[in-house]
Amino acid sequence: MAASIKDVAKEAGVSIATVSRVLNDINVVNEETKKKVQEAIKKLQYRPNIVARSLKTQKTSTIGIIIPDISSQFYPEIVRGAEDVANIYNYNIILCNTDLDTEKEMEYLRVLREKMVEGILYMSSSLQPKIFNLIDELQIPTVLIENRDEDKKYPSVTIDNEAGAFDAVNYLIKKGNKKIAYIGNKDNGSNVTYLRYEGYKRALKENNMELDDKVVYSGGLKVEDGYEGIIHIIEENKIDSVFCASDECAIGAINALRERNIKVPEDVDVMGFNDIYEASIFYPKITTIAQPMYDMGSVGMRLLIKIINKQKVEETNFELPYQLIERDSCK
Amino acid sequence: MAASIKDVAKEAGVSIATVSRVLNDINVVNEETKKKVQEAIKKLQYRPNIVARSLKTQKTSTIGIIIPDISSQFYPEIVRGAEDVANIYNYNIILCNTDLDTEKEMEYLRVLREKMVEGILYMSSSLQPKIFNLIDELQIPTVLIENRDEDKKYPSVTIDNEAGAFDAVNYLIKKGNKKIAYIGNKDNGSNVTYLRYEGYKRALKENNMELDDKVVYSGGLKVEDGYEGIIHIIEENKIDSVFCASDECAIGAINALRERNIKVPEDVDVMGFNDIYEASIFYPKITTIAQPMYDMGSVGMRLLIKIINKQKVEETNFELPYQLIERDSCK
DNA sequence: CTGAAAGCGCTAACAA
DNA sequence: TTGTTAGCGCTTTCAG
Numbered sequence: 278m279a280a281s282i283k284d285v286a287k288e289a290g291v292s293i294a295t296v297s298r299v300l301n302d303i304n305v306v307n308e309e310t311k312k313k314v315q316e317a318i319k320k321l322q323y324r325p326n327i328v329a330r331s332l333k334t335q336k337t338s339t340i341g342i343i344i345p346d347i348s349s350q351f352y353p354e355i356v357r358g359a360e361d362v363a364n365i366y367n368y369n370i371i372l373c374n375t376d377l378d379t380e381k382e383m384e385y386l387r388v389l390r391e392k393m394v395e396g397i398l399y400m401s402s403s404l405q406p407k408i409f410n411l412i413d414e415l416q417i418p419t420v421l422i423e424n425r426d427e428d429k430k431y432p433s434v435t436i437d438n439e440a441g442a443f444d445a446v447n448y449l450i451k452k453g454n455k456k457i458a459y460i461g462n463k464d465n466g467s468n469v470t471y472l473r474y475e476g477y478k479r480a481l482k483e484n485n486m487e488l489d490d491k492v493v494y495s496g497g498l499k500v501e502d503g504y505e506g507i508i509h510i511i512e513e514n515k516i517d518s519v520f521c522a523s524d525e526c527a528i529g530a531i532n533a534l535r536e537r538n539i540k541v542p543e544d545v546d547v548m549g550f551n552d553i554y555e556a557s558i559f560y561p562k563i564t565t566i567a568q569p570m571y572d573m574g575s576v577g578m579r580l581l582i583k584i585i586n587k588q589k590v591e592e593t594n595f596e597l598p599y600q601l602i603e604r605d606s607c608k
Numbered sequence: 609m610a611a612s613i614k615d616v617a618k619e620a621g622v623s624i625a626t627v628s629r630v631l632n633d634i635n636v637v638n639e640e641t642k643k644k645v646q647e648a649i650k651k652l653q654y655r656p657n658i659v660a661r662s663l664k665t666q667k668t669s670t671i672g673i674i675i676p677d678i679s680s681q682f683y684p685e686i687v688r689g690a691e692d693v694a695n696i697y698n699y700n701i702i703l704c705n706t707d708l709d710t711e712k713e714m715e716y717l718r719v720l721r722e723k724m725v726e727g728i729l730y731m732s733s734s735l736q737p738k739i740f741n742l743i744d745e746l747q748i749p750t751v752l753i754e755n756r757d758e759d760k761k762y763p764s765v766t767i768d769n770e771a772g773a774f775d776a777v778n779y780l781i782k783k784g785n786k787k788i789a790y791i792g793n794k795d796n797g798s799n800v801t802y803l804r805y806e807g808y809k810r811a812l813k814e815n816n817m818e819l820d821d822k823v824v825y826s827g828g829l830k831v832e833d834g835y836e837g838i839i840h841i842i843e844e845n846k847i848d849s850v851f852c853a854s855d856e857c858a859i860g861a862i863n864a865l866r867e868r869n870i871k872v873p874e875d876v877d878v879m880g881f882n883d884i885y886e887a888s889i890f891y892p893k894i895t896t897i898a899q900p901m902y903d904m905g906s907v908g909m910r911l912l913i914k915i916i917n918k919q920k921v922e923e924t925n926f927e928l929p930y931q932l933i934e935r936d937s938c939k
Numbered sequence: 940c941t942g943a944a945a946g947c948g949c950t951a952a953c954a955a
Numbered sequence: 956t957t958g959t960t961a962g963c964g965c966t967t968t969c970a971g
Contacts, residue, residue, distance in 0.1 A: 279721070279747075281964055292942045297966055307940060322745075327722040328668060329964030331659045332947045339702070339723070347678065348688035348902075350885065357679035360705050369719065371670070372703045374691050388700065390610075391658040392670070414653070416610075500889055528889050535891065554681065558831055558859050560866065560891045571679070612948055623958045628950060638956060660948030663963045 280321040289317035300325055331393060339369045340581065341389035341397045345377045350525065350553040351570065352400065355422060358574025359398055366582050368395070379405050390415045396581045398422055398574075402468045420581040422573050424469050425594065432584060432593040434577040438469045441566040441599045442476025445548050446520050448564075448601060450484050452608055454518035454546055457481070458492035460506035460530060461522020461550075470498065473522040473550060492516055503529025511537075517545060518607070524549035524556040527563050531606065546607040552600075561605035569597050611652035620648035631656055662724060670700045671912065672720035672728045676708045681856065681884040682901065683731065686753060689905025690729055697913050699726070710736050721746045727912045729753055729905075733799045751912040753904050755800045756925065763915065763924040765908040769800045772897040772930045773807025776879050777851050779895075779932060781815050783939055785849035785877055788812070789823035791837035791861060792853020792881075801829065804853040804881060823847055834860025842868075848876060849938070855880035855887040858894050862937065877938040883931075892936035900928050 282300075286293040291310055298306050299314045306314075317323070331337040340363055344352045356372065363370050371394060373385040382401060386408070389397060396418040401408070404424055409431070412419050418432075425433035449457050463474040474495075481488050492514050494506035503526030507519060511534075521527040527549030531541050541547050541561060549556055552567030576595055583590050613631075617624040622641055629637050630645045637645075648654070662668040671694055675683045687703065694701050702725060704716040713732060717739070720728060727749040732739070735755055740762070743750050749763075756764035780788050794805040805826075812819050823845050825837035834857030838850060842865075852858040858880030862872050872878050872892055880887055883898030907926055914921050 283964080293965080294942060294944095294967080295940085298941085301966080303967090304940075310940080324718060324722050326663075326724065326964050327719075328659055328662050328724050329947090330966075332657075332663050332949090332964080333966045335947075337659060346688065347691070348684040353684045354679040356703070357677065357705060360678070360703060364705075369702045369704070369723065371700045372687070372691060373700070374688060374695075387655060391655050392700065393657065393659050532889070532891065555886050555889065558863070558886065559889070560863065614948080624949080625951085625958060625960095626956085629957085632950080634951090636956075641957080657948050660963090661950075663948080663965090664950045666963075 279326075280323040281326065282323075284321055285314065285317045285323045288321060289313045335393070337393045337395060338367055339371055339392070339394050340578070341371045341373060341385070341392075341394040342400075343373045343375060343382060343385055343389075343397060344400045345402065346374055347372060350555060351551060354570035355400070355574035355577075358571035358576075359578040360574075362575045362578040362582070368578075368582065375401065377401060377403055379403070379408065382408060383411055386411050386415060390417060396420070396585045398577055398581060400424070402470065404468075418581060418584045420577045420584070422577045429594045432580055432590075434573050434580065434595040434597060435469065436568050436573075436597050436599040438472035439476040439479070441550065441568075442473035442520070442522070443480045444476075444599075444601055445550065445566050446477050446480035447484070449518045449520060449546055449548060449607065450480065450486070452518070452546060455486075456489075456492065456514075456516045456518070457486070458494070458507070458510050458514075458516045458519040459522070460494045460496070460503055460510075460519060460526045461498060463493065463495040470522050477520055489514075492519075498523035498526055500525045500529035500532075502526055503531075504533045506530065507533045511539070518547070519545065520548045520550075522550050524551050524553045524563055524565055527565070527606065528555060528559055531559075531561070531563075541606055542608045548607060552602055556602075557604070564604045564607040565602050567600040567602050569599070572597055610657075611654040612657065613654075615652055616645065616648045616654050619652060620644045666724070668724045668726060669698055670702055670723070670725050671909070672702045672704060672716070672723075672725040673731075674704045674706060674713060674716055674720075674728060675731045676733065677705055678703060681886060682882060685901035686731070686905035686908075689902035689907075690909040691905075693906045693909040693913070699913065706732065708732060708734055710734070710739065713739060714742055717742050717746060721748060727751070727916045729908055729912060731755070733801065735799075749912060749915045751908045751915070753908045760925045763911055763921075765904050765911065765926040765928060766800065767899050767904075767928050767930040769803035770807040770810070772881065772899075773804035773851070773853070774811045775807075775930075775932055776881065776897050777808050777811035778815070780849045780851060780877055780879060780938065781811065781817070783849075783877060786817075787820075787823065787845075787847045787849070788817075789825070789838070789841050789845070789847045789850040790853070791825045791827070791834055791841075791850060791857045792829060794824060794826040801853050808851055820845075823850075829854035829857055831856045831860040831863075833857055834862075835864045837861065838864045842870070849878070850876065851879045851881075853881050855882050855884045855894055855896055857881075858896070858937065859886060859890055862890075862892070862894075872937055873939045879938060883933055887933075888935070895935045895938040896933050898931040898933050900930070903928055 421433040549565035880896035
């Protein structure tokens with residue numbers, strides 16, 4: 278058993294209240310008693326029991342992070358950004374992987390409540406109403422990252438996905454491409470990625486280009502989806518470029534094209550989205566819209582901590598700048 | 609304020625002890641009272657306060673995970689494996705990024721102690737004595753993953769890095785290569801990766817091939833290290849293959865070779881190590897020694913939980929099987 | 940400036 | 956089978 282506040286009090290010949298005071302820098306404790314206490318603390322290698330403190334103060338200095346999957350390519354950096362900021366403010370994070378399973382999300386939410394986390398960073402691409410009901414019920418400050426609810430009732434950190442996609446497709450058009458395919462999601466469903474399809478459509482429209490469903494593949498955002506999507510598209514269509522709603526898709530598409538001796542970018546321009554690490558080391562290096570993952574995590578955490586501490590927050594719905602990164606997958 | 613055990617007791621017309629009993633399935637509580645209590649719980653949407661429970665039972669059902677960097681390519685899967693198992697046994701994980709900074713590691717270790725985690729999964733490539741002293745002092749069950757202490761005093765989960773490297777280099781030799789370079793670490797320093805250099809040396813020796821320091825580059829395990837390492841080596845040496853102590857290195861090396869119009873694998877065979885996700889989607893797909901990352905996390909967590917619960921463990925130093933994955937970066 | 944004591948929400952003897 | 960009660964280790968009134 279490690280030393281408790283009692284042991285320190287006895288060692289220093291004071292009451293536990295006094296020990297607590299020097300621990301928390303409260304009141305002007307007499308310099309000498311303070312010193313005595315500090316010596317006792319050192320001697321006993323005392324460290325306060327945070328669980329006990331938490332019970333009393335109702336503050337656990339821990340924050341829950343709910344994500345689909347830490348072993349994906351996208352979330353680790355967000356989590357890292359979040360943890361770095363948490364660490365600065367002496368918070369710790371409890372990590373929860375949900376695989377987008379709503380039941381699992383809800384169970385974690387409840388467990389986090391039981392463990393009295395002070396706040397939650399919530400990432401999910403399917404923002405179900407019952408999740409929000411639960412969040413309301415739990416009464417724990419919650420910040421949404423990557424996605425957000427439509428009426429912006431909850432604090433959030435995102436990028437403008439529609440505009441990002443718009444810029445991407447515009448870039449492709451500026452490069453002289455005439456027939457631009459799309460691979461990704463296009464169905465709504467409280468998921469941001471469909472906004473990329475919206476951006477794609479708007480870019481075509483504003484450039485007086487026709488939307489052709491035959492070169493639109495809505496199957497998902499994984500490598501396989503890109504692989505299959507492009508095969509499906511080029512089977513019966515001639516394209517000169519493709520906008521992929523994720524870098525994984527872009528990678529899959531490039532690999533499929535390569536197998537068919539179609540050169541990227543000489544024959545087909547390929548754009549990705551997100552700028553995951555692979556995008557920068559893949560061959561060819563992928564031109565993409567970069568989401569500031571680390572910043573999304575750190576900004577989200579900072580916002581959350583402010584809310585927890587009831588500080589004034591001027592803005593609760595952050596839209597962080599994205600960036601078009603020109604690399605080698607487009608001419 | 610959420611409902612407490614008192615509220616439930618009042619609602620059900622019983623004592624808090626009875627509520628606690630049905631909560632913990634203790635004794636044979638009368639079926640009827642049990643039902644009453646359960647109804648009260650449901651009505652009040654009561655969930656026990658785990659912090660209070662932890663203070664009493666000295667069990668927090670949380671486990672700390674200390675890793676260098678979750679945003680690296682290597683650790684997310686380990687963490688995922690660990691979390692999945694933790695979740696099965698109703699543990700939660702607190703994630704700590706240390707960047708291999710020993711002071712940060714020690715501080716996290718202490719904080720985890722304050723928060724009364726029941727166990728720690730510790731990953732670090734520099735296992736300092738003072739870390740072990742602290743672990744001893746803290747008296748928290750700790751399992752090492754990826755690395756281990758030399759005398760196997762602490763439970764651990766690793767692979768046989770020396771043998772893995774040996775197999776890799778042997779593979780290269782079997783393919784007919786005569787001059788095999790090495791890029792990675794070679795200095796000891798309580799770090800497993802030097803074992804890969806040992807394996808490299810042994811393979812050369814057992815095949816009566818000469819060790820040539822001029823084609824050995826010891827600079828690190830990152831993409832840049834591979835990039836610079838290979839440039840350094842081929843500047844003045846003719847090689848037909850290179851064994852890289854990490855996939856990142858292999859990627860860097862391949863990119864550098866490509867820039868010089870040296871074809872992989874036609875001109876030079878390149879092998880990696882670890883089998884990170886990129887290895888399977890890179891072009892060319894990288895032949896490598898796969899560490900079972902997910903399993904290392906899950907086995908480590910399972911072992912840790914057993915130790916926490918004082919179950920008999922027959923074996924405390926696991927050496928998991930690695931696998932040579934043949935892909936396209938070798939002829 | 941310091942100490943005594945109540946209590947955070949729960950579990951676990953001990954009684955009844 | 957159930958209730959009473961003493962803490963777990965800490966913070967925080969309230970006195971002194």
